[in-house]
Amino acid sequence: MVVRSSDIKTLDLATIGSFRLRSHQHKGTAMNQTFTVTGMTCGHCERAVKNAVLQIDPQAQVSIDSAANRVDVYSAQAREALAKAIAEEGYGVAA
Numbered sequence: 446m447v448v449r450s451s452d453i454k455t456l457d458l459a460t461i462g463s464f465r466l467r468s469h470q471h472k473g474t475a476m477n478q479t480f481t482v483t484g485m486t487c488g489h490c491e492r493a494v495k496n497a498v499l500q501i502d503p504q505a506q507v508s509i510d511s512a513a514n515r516v517d518v519y520s521a522q523a524r525e526a527l528a529k530a531i532a533e534e535g536y537g538v539a540a
């Protein structure tokens with residue numbers, strides 16, 4: 446197989462371009478993040494967890510199923526920041 450220098454140049458540009466796009470999306474685009482949260486026993490707990498998330502990201506969409514210990518957050522914020530806010534309310538968070 447013959448590899449011409451023009452082929453290598455094209456490949457490099459495509460590779461660099463996809464890396465740039467990916468890192469940009471990682472920082473700036475909201476995505477769904479699922480947390481396993483233990484200790485939520487009633488509607489008050491669900492509201493406390495939801496409010497904790499909204500303090501980190503007022504734009505977040507939060508969906509909670511306390512019976513399944515499941516919290517879905519649609520947010521561009523870092524996962525660690527969201528998990529910390531929930532834990533600070535007194536609930537267990539499995540990363």
Ligand SMILES: [Cu+2]
Pocket residue numbers: 485486487488489490491
């Ligand atoms: Cu409660």
